Amino acid sequence: MTQPVAAWPAPAPGAAPLRRIVSAQAALELRTLLRNGEQMLLTLVIPVLLLVAFGRADLVSIGTGISRIDFVVPGILALCVLSTAFTGQAIGTGFERRYGVLKRLGASPLSRSGLIAAKTVTVLVVELVQAAIVLGVGAILDWRPVASPAAVIWVPLLLLAGTAAFSGLALLMAGTLRAEATLAAANLLYLILLGLGAVLFPLSKFPAGMRPVLELLPSGALADGLRLVLAHGGGVPVSALVVLCVWAAAAIALAARTFRWE
Numbered sequence: 317m318t319q320p321v322a323a324w325p326a327p328a329p330g331a332a333p334l335r336r337i338v339s340a341q342a343a344l345e346l347r348t349l350l351r352n353g354e355q356m357l358l359t360l361v362i363p364v365l366l367l368v369a370f371g372r373a374d375l376v377s378i379g380t381g382i383s384r385i386d387f388v389v390p391g392i393l394a395l396c397v398l399s400t401a402f403t404g405q406a407i408g409t410g411f412e413r414r415y416g417v418l419k420r421l422g423a424s425p426l427s428r429s430g431l432i433a434a435k436t437v438t439v440l441v442v443e444l445v446q447a448a449i450v451l452g453v454g455a456i457l458d459w460r461p462v463a464s465p466a467a468v469i470w471v472p473l474l475l476l477a478g479t480a481a482f483s484g485l486a487l488l489m490a491g492t493l494r495a496e497a498t499l500a501a502a503n504l505l506y507l508i509l510l511g512l513g514a515v516l517f518p519l520s521k522f523p524a525g526m527r528p529v530l531e532l533l534p535s536g537a538l539a540d541g542l543r544l545v546l547a548h549g550g551g552v553p554v555s556a557l558v559v560l561c562v563w564a565a566a567a568i569a570l571a572a573r574t575f576r577w578e
Contacts, residue, residue: 341434367392389454390542391515396446402482403506409490410498418577461546477560478538484567491575509535534563
């Protein structure tokens, strides 16, 4: 006697849930990043080398009332956000746009908001890895933060605000300039902010007329806000958060209006 054949389930066409789509795209972005030696150099190797080189105790005093390593570690954390959320993302997105990757993704179930969410998740994951490495190397170099319990709130808030600001600037640049121009401009701004953005050198070393302008740079606001919390044991980094939020709001608003996906 023949056995009855089980009926196949009825097909259910349609896109996967947004969470699964974003997770898959974020995983792809991470794999792409890990295969890119230039991006790994920018996001992991350079910050660690600068931390070791500028965090040595036998270097000359920087005249800030704190030790060299206490000054450098928050600056390197700010540099990690700059390199990942701005430089790396601007260059990567610019070339994705040039080669038609974004246009092809536009024909998939992945929406624009989903793509931005996936890139944001990727940036945050990379920044977590960077922070763990920097803090570990800093501890080896005898870094001992002077922070209140509130630092567990203010440090993530500063890093998130800095990520939003630099991501907005990255998308603004990648969505309006050609890929080659984005590559050149992103690397140039990286070097400028590295030298003038209070990352490795205190603003007191610059002429007095330049300091008010440099304090309004997102890198300077992020680095000084982190130092206030981690090196001075200060309270709420109000001015740093305000500067970063203004940069984030302005950059994201402009990017949303001007970004060209093709």
